[in-house]
Amino acid sequence: MTGNNVDIAVIGAGPYGLSAFAHLSGLGLCVRIFGKTMDTWKSHMPVGMYLKSTPRASSIAAGRPGYALADFCMTVGTTPLTGDDPVPLDLFLRYGEWFAEQLVPAVEPATVRRVDRVNGGFRVETSTRERFDAKSVLVASGLIEHAYIPPELADLASADNPSEAPVSHSSQHTDMSVFAGRDVAVVGAGQSALESAALLFEAGARPIVLARRSPVQFNALPDSERGDARRSLKPDSPLGPGWSLFACSRAPALFRRLPDHVRLDMVARILGPSGAWWLRERVLDRIGIHTGQRITRAVVEGSRVALQVVTSDGAVRAVSADHVLSATGYRIGADNFGFLGPELRRSLARLRGWPRLGAGFESSVSGLFFVGFPAAASYGPLMRFVCGTGYAASRVSQALAASSL
Numbered sequence: 453m454t455g456n457n458v459d460i461a462v463i464g465a466g467p468y469g470l471s472a473f474a475h476l477s478g479l480g481l482c483v484r485i486f487g488k489t490m491d492t493w494k495s496h497m498p499v500g501m502y503l504k505s506t507p508r509a510s511s512i513a514a515g516r517p518g519y520a521l522a523d524f525c526m527t528v529g530t531t532p533l534t535g536d537d538p539v540p541l542d543l544f545l546r547y548g549e550w551f552a553e554q555l556v557p558a559v560e561p562a563t564v565r566r567v568d569r570v571n572g573g574f575r576v577e578t579s580t581r582e583r584f585d586a587k588s589v590l591v592a593s594g595l596i597e598h599a600y601i602p603p604e605l606a607d608l609a610s611a612d613n614p615s616e617a618p619v620s621h622s623s624q625h626t627d628m629s630v631f632a633g634r635d636v637a638v639v640g641a642g643q644s645a646l647e648s649a650a651l652l653f654e655a656g657a658r659p660i661v662l663a664r665r666s667p668v669q670f671n672a673l674p675d676s677e678r679g680d681a682r683r684s685l686k687p688d689s690p691l692g693p694g695w696s697l698f699a700c701s702r703a704p705a706l707f708r709r710l711p712d713h714v715r716l717d718m719v720a721r722i723l724g725p726s727g728a729w730w731l732r733e734r735v736l737d738r739i740g741i742h743t744g745q746r747i748t749r750a751v752v753e754g755s756r757v758a759l760q761v762v763t764s765d766g767a768v769r770a771v772s773a774d775h776v777l778s779a780t781g782y783r784i785g786a787d788n789f790g791f792l793g794p795e796l797r798r799s800l801a802r803l804r805g806w807p808r809l810g811a812g813f814e815s816s817v818s819g820l821f822f823v824g825f826p827a828a829a830s831y832g833p834l835m836r837f838v839c840g841t842g843y844a845a846s847r848v849s850q851a852l853a854a855s856s857l
Contacts (some may be wrong), residue, residue, distance in 0.1 A: 458482045459856040461576050461586040463567075463791070465489045465559045467512045467548065468824040469592035471841035474555040475515040475849035481856055484586075485556060486564050486578060490548040492594040493541065496623040500651050501541040504643050504728050505837055507533035509690035510544060512551050513842035515849075524550050538730050568793035573819065587856045588819040590848065591789065595825050598782040599623045604747050605639070605778055608757065615775075618757045619750065622648050622779040632656035637759065637773035639747065641665035642725035645779035650734040652777075659739055662771065666743035666764060669726040690839035696722055700832045704843050707832035708811075712803055715829060722833050725781075750776065784826060796820070803829055812851025813844060819855050823848055 460476065462469050465487035473485045488494075503510055511520035521539070522532040524547040533539060552559055563579040567589055574586045601609050605619045614620035615630045622644045628651040638649045641663035652659040661668070671692065686693040689701040700707060700722060707715065727735065735741070744764030751758050759771040784805040789797060801808040801816035806829035813821045813831070823844040827835040834840040 456482075457585040457587075458484050459586070460484075460588045460590060460852050461486070461564070461567075461574070461584075462590045462592060463487065463564045464592035464594055464824075465552065465556070466492050466592065466594045466824070467838045467841050468594070468844060469590070470548070470552055470556050470559075471513045471515075471845040472590055472592060472823060472848055472852075473558075474519075474551075475513075475845040476852065477555065479849070479853050481853060484560060484584075485558060486560050486562055487593070488561050489552045489556075489559050490545055492596050493545055493548065495626065496596055497541055498622075498626055498628050498648065498651050499541070500628075500654070501647060502538040502728070502730070503541065503544055503838075505539065505690070505839060506536050507539055509837065509839040510539045512548065512838060513845050514551070514555055515846065519551055519554060521547050538728070564791050566793060567791055567796060569796050569799070569817070588821065588852050590821045590823065590852060591826065592823050593789075593791075595782045596623055597790070598784055598788055598825065600780050600783040600785075601778045602639070602747065602780060605750050605776060608750055608752065608776070609778070617775075618752050619776045619778060622777055625777075628652050628655040628657065631775060634658065634774040635756075635772070636660075636775045636777055637662055637757070637771055638777045638779055639663075640725070640779035640781070641668050641743075642779070642781060643727055643731070644781065645725075646670075646727035646731050646735050648777060648779050649739050650731060653739055654734075659777075660771075660773075661735075661739060661741045662745040662747065662759075662761065663725075663741065663743050664746055665725055668741055668743055670732045671726055671729045673729050691723060691834065691837065701834050701839070704831040704834055704840075705811075708809070708830050715832070716804060719828050719833055723836070782825065784829075789826075806830070812854075813848040814851055814855070821848055821852060821855075 459481040460483045462485040476483050525532040566577040568575045574589050576586055577583045599621045601621050608619040610617035614624035634657055636652050636657050636659045638645050638659050638661045649659040649661050687698045689698040691697040691701050746762045747759050748762050749760035756772050757776050761769050761771050799817050807815050807822050809830035
């Protein structure tokens with residue numbers, strides 16, 4: 453059936469979707485938001501994980517005071533985290549759910565299955581078979597649809613039973629104890645790979661890390677540990693210390709005006725694969741890290757996975773494991789955003805797969821907006837982190853309000 457028409461349909465109820473809805477409330481618009489609250493964080497991240505961002509960079513922007521992470525902690529009687537204290541996933545999850553209860557009580561758990569262009573607006577169909585028209589659509593669907601497994605491993609992966617399949621993506625697991633007593637080859641060099649390896653080790657598995665990068669890098673010590681002289685050389689920012697991070701966090705609009713090749717290079721290079729400083733002691737001298745390793749083939753031999761690896765000096769070696777965990781991040785591809793109808797996807801101007809966004813986070817399709825990870829190629833690496841919700845939500849809410857008039 454076709455329901456009542458709305459001004460704006462928000463797809464996704466993670467930090468970016470919740471923040472956008474909070475900014476849109478009170479503007480006199482009819483807005484509906486779809487998705488399970490904080491589902492990516494709840495269903496695709498491992499128990500025991502910590503956020504890479506600091507407490508002051510881990511608040512969901514509400515557009516009004518009283519709803520920061522510290523406010524939640526004080527409300528529930530938990531001592532607020534300060535400085536560079538790592539933020540536990542469990543705390544952040546409870547904070548996100550509290551934020552939604554306070555400011556976004558209208559979250560609808562249905563999934564948006566299809567969006568098509570209709571009469572200058574959009575026809576939206578949900579998993580409950582409801583259909584309705586929207587003047588504008590905001591895509592805030594997060595990371596999971598962009599999970600990337602290298603082609604050398606992809607054929608051995610399974611979406612149905614990832615822990616028993618030969619290969620899986622790190623986003624498919626919330627409990628690393630299922631690998632206790634097993635040899636696990638973790639592929640990657642970033643936070644996900646290094647923290648997954650630490651959690652596997654602490655859960656009783658026998659992990660090794662295979663990384664193309666050499667050497668594996670950990671972030672610098674936080675300001676509180678570095679001393680005044682070093683702090684004065686690099687300005688602080690929500691993304692960390694350094695002039696490039698300071699600029700990216702302060703001027704996303706200027707970032708969008710850089711040439712395409714410069715933006716793409718910066719998105720790939722700035723905040724590239726590395727582990728948080730507090731991970732160092734949980735990984736080094738406890739877990740074997742093999743750098744300069746490029747996997748060229750993966751086959752199942754009996755109950756194990758046999759990997760052919762080429763090292764940085766050209767040598768070929770074999771690696772065997774009970775399971776391969778691909779902690780290889782996320783990539784925008786031509787087949788992403790499957791809920792967008794074929795014609796809508798073809799109309800979407802892209803930059804190496806990323807949607808090309810104009811002012812106010814609007815795509816080349818009038819009325820179709822993107823925030824969060826898909827906006828990184830246009831607005832910079834700030835869009836990959838929770839601290840980007842403040843900039844994104846304030847700008848996109850203004851643009852959506854104008855588009856829905």
